[in-house]
Amino acid sequence: MTNDLMTIRQMCDAFDVTPRTLRFYEAKELLFPQRDGTRRLFTRHDRARLKLILRGKRFGFSLEDIRQILDLYDRDGSNHAQTIRTYELAQHRLAQMEAQRAELDVAITELKAELDAGGAMIAGLRRAAE
Amino acid sequence: MTNDLMTIRQMCDAFDVTPRTLRFYEAKELLFPQRDGTRRLFTRHDRARLKLILRGKRFGFSLEDIRQILDLYDRDGSNHAQTIRTYELAQHRLAQMEAQRAELDVAITELKAELDAGGAMIAGLRRAAE
DNA sequence: AGAGTGCTTGACGTTAACGTAAATGTAACG
DNA sequence: CGTTACATTTACGTTAACGTCAAGCACTCT
Incomplete structure (x- = not known):
């Protein structure tokens, strides 16, 4: 031990x-x-x-x-209100994480599109600037 | 205009x-x-x-x-080597983003499991500490 | 006693992308 | 000319989670 x-x-x-x-x-x-x-x-x-x-x-x-x-x-590990509070904290954090993932997904998709389309960021960026 | x-x-x-x-x-x-x-x-x-x-x-x-x-x-917008360089930068960034999303997916899955299982972070955390 | 090892407490440094405050300038309005 | 409304520069402040010294104590081995 x-x-x-x-x-x-x-x-x-x-x-x-x-x-x-x-x-x-x-x-x-x-x-x-x-x-x-x-x-x-x-x-x-x-x-x-x-x-x-x-x-x-x-x-x-x-x-x-x-x-x-x-x-x-x-x-107080058994306090109900506090447990609820922690639960809410976790829920909130989860929501944040899912929102973050959603943004990341969009960015990844866009960036991939740039790469596939123009063959280079520059080309993509130039089109975006028109 | x-x-x-x-x-x-x-x-x-x-x-x-x-x-x-x-x-x-x-x-x-x-x-x-x-x-x-x-x-x-x-x-x-x-x-x-x-x-x-x-x-x-x-x-x-x-x-x-x-x-x-x-x-x-x-x-020099037409320099090939530089375009390639930018392309690589974008590729690298894309890889980073995908790795980040993967980590986020794991964390989200785990956190969801905690919430579903114990009804509270605390319970989940306690089990993890055993 | 000297050397080596590991632990301690400060306390400043790091990083990114601005925020914020202070002191000053200057252009236009009436 | 006085006020109002923006503009400018300079420079310190913010946030998170430690990293990185520096200087010194504590114990052990020899």
Whole structure:
């Protein structure tokens, strides 16, 4: 069984992040490692939170979004209103992502058309400028 | 027929940008308006370039990318090697956009799964942390 | 004790594309 | 000539998520 307390380096190796990142997350109040004198010791709790953080980032949430979600979660995991709030946050983010994808689709289609048509951006751009 | 020379405000109204933006583009050498004393006067040429700039932005090109493309275009619109170069830039950008869309698709799918499964991000995040 | 290794806390740097504010100019109107 | 309405330059501010030193402590090995 993996030790309950991990040094910053062990954390970095385990999660593929830099020490700077972990300290940054602590400064932003996303993590709260214990101290052994001056050194940080990360608990299971920190590891769980870090997983959530990295997962949230993959979803495109900002660190601030993530912090809010984690705070709600820690304050009272069973509070219905807060769960709803988080749900709404996720829904909102999902809508953003889908809108972004739609824009991207349009841009990709247009750019492909340029390439297919003129054989070069320039030609496409010139036509667009008429 | 619309006058050949336009003030900064006319440009802003016509293209829905701010004066700051036009001055910024000039500073970045994307536009080269004439001067009437101290005031800028934008020519048809500037308008054509601005259209290209805004179009490039929709494609997700950086201003620096756009500047390079415009420079090649102005220097010699018929130079084959330069046309090829621009073509490659566009291809590269297209590849980036498609990669980005792929990532977005994965994230959207995952996030949807979370929402469908647990009814809340928190639940999803908790399962992920186990 | 000296060397090496790893950890710590500052604190400034990076990137893009402008926003915003301050001080000044100047053209036209009445 | 005074006011109004835009224009100009200069230059610092913004945002996110860290990167990159710099200087120094803490422990261990020899």
